[in-house]
Amino acid sequence: MIAQAVFAAFAGILVVSSLLVVLHKNPVTSALFLVSAFCSLAAIYLTLRAEFLGMVQVIVYAGAIMVLFLFVIMYLNLKTDLESGAQIAVRRGIGWIAGGVLVAEAAAFLSRRWTLGPAAAPEPMAAAGNTQAVGQVLYTRYLFPFEITSMLLLVAMVGAIVISKSRGAEPKATFERGRPAAPAAEPGASAPAAAAGRDPESNA
């Protein structure tokens, strides 16, 4: 009974905050409701005895990704919609189509009682917990997709470094000894230097 009450409570929070993510006007508030949605989702994972997944959900999504999102939203200080009416209309149309497809998919799945897709995973050992189970499956059965994913992340990381390096041609100059450093302002500040053709790649 307690388990059902806990599930009902967190599912309620999840649904309400997910709706508010989409419906709220202020982008920062939307982002905060998304954090709340992630946290209640983590709580639901916990009630399903998937404690590793629940904690990782909080660490990765609520703790890392959403903080960066919030960072960007605050930095841009989005207050009003700057786009023209036509752009919004197109985006609304795409949204309706995507939403319709999702609802149709959900209806199809629910009408078949979830018989599609892979068979149910075997129950993990109670003593070891599912952290060990996840680790074992990840490094044996799903090793190849796992390594491919890490390669993808590595490539993305290298790409990000290359982009920020070539744009910030003279970042060292702003960090000279004795001069105060400007926090988080290097990319914009050094863009003119790169545009003037002083970056190392154009010299080479």
Added chain:
Amino acid sequence: MKALFDNPDFQLVFWALVKIAIILNGLLGLVSYMILAERKIAGRMQGRPGPNRVGPAGLLQPLADVIKLFFKEEFIPAEANRVVFHIAPMLAVIPALVTFSVIPIGPNFTVTDINVGLLLFLAMSSIGVYAVTLGGWSSNNKYALLGGLRSSAQMISYELAMGLSTIGVLLLTGSLSLVQIVKAQAAIPFFVFQPLAFLIFMITALAETNRAPFDLPEAEAELVAGFHTEYSSMKFGLFFLGEFTNVITICAVATTLFLGGWNGPWLPDSLKFVWFFLKLAALVFVFMWLRWTFPRFRYDQLMDLGWKVLLPLSLANVMVTGAAVYWIHNR
């Protein structure tokens, strides 16, 4: 009534609530006296007596401070985002308190022993970023916003090294449960096998709690008071409480992971918690010692230390520990 008491669900909830009440009150009491201790130690280090007027030797000072905070005028800036402005101080305190629910204080005293206790600690420390970021943003003040942005960058950067430094302990124990980790240290505490990880953990802990020499988010000389510039009365008090609770929590985690938790010689099982608190007090004293000894880092030095020194070192530590554990298991 008796039927209700015999219900296992009821018993579980009842004892959990009792333990939570003990931890909550004990921790908050500890925090208020830690603030007094910090002021006293700061005084000694600067050659002055510190607070000594309220009560015998200044022992009632925390009470006076709290009463003063409660009766201060509460001021909210006109352009502030009021809801977020109210939520941010709460977020400063809650994660620090939640982490304490998985820390084993004595052989038979843990609020709950979950098998992802270490992950819960990491999750809560990553949630802690929101308090500072949102507090800084919602006040609609440039100094507060700069403090908040600095802090989120700092905490995200140091979180990585902190998480990686705990992996060595994890490899040695083979469990994420903090109770199991303490039990594995019955003979030798882990800082003997993991000296580098212990050092990295303590440095990142300083950065995560925004304490000197990593207190850039509230650098007085350049940012007035940083992210809590616009906060007054008990909301400022909550930020203050959150910072000090965080210090105690993170020192408790360090005690659990590296110093053997409640393990110690001589005392019987029922008194082993004394060891836990002694180690905790020693670590908290080191925090205060560092605060009044080192000057503040510059922002680029801070980022250099986090990304170019601590992160590679903690990765190397994971590799060496992993290889050693593998070698010992397959010998």
